[in-house]
Amino acid sequence: MEKMNPNHPEKGSSIKVDPITSLKDVANLKKLLEDNPRDLALFVLGINTNLRAVDLVQLRVEQFIDARVGDELVLKESKTGKQRRITINNAVLTAVKPWAVQCRDQEQELVFTGRDGGPMAPNYVNKLVKKWCAKINLKGNYGSHSLRKTWGYHQRVTFCVDIPTLMEIFNHSCQKQTLDYLCIQPQEIKDVYMNEL
Known part of the structure; x- marks a missing residue:
C-alpha cells in the first residue's frame, strides 16, 4: 500500500x-533568520502581506530595487487570476530591499529562486516555515500558509482591522469564511462572555 504524504490531504479534506x-x-523568528537575508526577506514579506507562497515566489527583483515605503506591488494572483495591489510597508522594505540588491548583483530576476534559477517551489517555502517554527519550539502545525494567516490574525487582533475589510482583502465570499480562516480562538470566545454590562 502506498504511504500517504502527510503534507497532502486526502481528496475532499484539508x-x-x-x-x-x-x-x-514573530520577533524570535526574525532573530533566528537575521543572518540569512533570503529567509528573513521571505518571512517578513509573508507576514506583512496576505500573499500565498505561490505568489511570493513570483515576485521580481525590479519590484523592490527602487521601491519606497507606500509604493505598491502589483501582481496577478495565481489562484484567483485577480489583480492585487499590496502596499509596501517599512518592515518589508527593510528586509527585502537589501536581498533584492544582492539578487540583482547576481543577475537574478526573481527574489526567491530555486536551484534551477526559476521560482522557489511553494512546497519548499512550506518546508522552510516548518523548519523555522520547529527551531524556536513553536507548538502547532505550521507551513507556508501560516505566513498569510499570521498577517490576517494580527490585522484582526493586534491592529483591530474589522472583519468586512479583511474579507475584502482576502477575497472571501462571506464573513464566516474569513472568521474560520482567521482561527478565532476558543479563549477569545470565552473572554467575550467575561465582558460585564
Whole structure:
C-alpha cells in the first residue's frame, strides 16, 4: 500500500495550519533568520502581506530595487487570476530591499529562486516555515500558509482591522469564511462572555 504524504490531504479534506499568534514568537523568528537575508526577506514579506507562497515566489527583483515605503506591488494572483495591489510597508522594505540588491548583483530576476534559477517551489517555502517554527519550539502545525494567516490574525487582533475589510482583502465570499480562516480562538470566545454590562 502506498504511504500517504502527510503534507497532502486526502481528496475532499484539508490540512489546517496555524497563524503565529505571539508577537514574541514573530520577533524570535526574525532573530533566528537575521543572518540569512533570503529567509528573513521571505518571512517578513509573508507576514506583512496576505500573499500565498505561490505568489511570493513570483515576485521580481525590479519590484523592490527602487521601491519606497507606500509604493505598491502589483501582481496577478495565481489562484484567483485577480489583480492585487499590496502596499509596501517599512518592515518589508527593510528586509527585502537589501536581498533584492544582492539578487540583482547576481543577475537574478526573481527574489526567491530555486536551484534551477526559476521560482522557489511553494512546497519548499512550506518546508522552510516548518523548519523555522520547529527551531524556536513553536507548538502547532505550521507551513507556508501560516505566513498569510499570521498577517490576517494580527490585522484582526493586534491592529483591530474589522472583519468586512479583511474579507475584502482576502477575497472571501462571506464573513464566516474569513472568521474560520482567521482561527478565532476558543479563549477569545470565552473572554467575550467575561465582558460585564
